[in-house]
Amino acid sequence: MYAIVDIAGKQFKVTQDQFVYAPVLEGEEGASVEFNDVLLIDNDGKVKVGTPTVKGSKVTGKILGHVKDDKVVVFKKKRRKGYKVKNGHRQQLTKVLIETIS
Known part of the structure; x- marks a missing residue:
């Protein structure tokens, strides 16, 4: 059994007892x-497709912690001009354990 769920604007395919790294949640x-x-x-x-959501269904989970994603390096350079900029970014994520699908 699996479900496709919209969590904070992103779609995830989830099954029971699975870990999901979703965008930061309250x-x-x-x-x-x-x-x-x-x-x-x-x-x-037996597939139920929602229009746009499946009525009466829900997915419950448990927040296991708030973590950061791997670093993404942003490097900009213009050749022969002496222009170089290096920045990094780590996205905030929430680790969620999917408990039930109903």
Whole structure:
């Protein structure tokens, strides 16, 4: 059984007992979260597609922590001009354990 869920504007394919790194969410470590924007549910070949969401369905999870993604290096250079700029960025993420799909 799996579901496609909209979490903070991004779509994730989730199954039960799976870890998902979603964009940063409100809540503390150990808090439970509920996602009501379920776009599709597949239950052993029985597919329910929402228009735009599946009515009466939800995915619940538990926040395991707030982490940072790997560093992305942004390097800009213009040749022969002596112009070089190096920046880095680490995106804030929330680690969520998917508990139930219903």
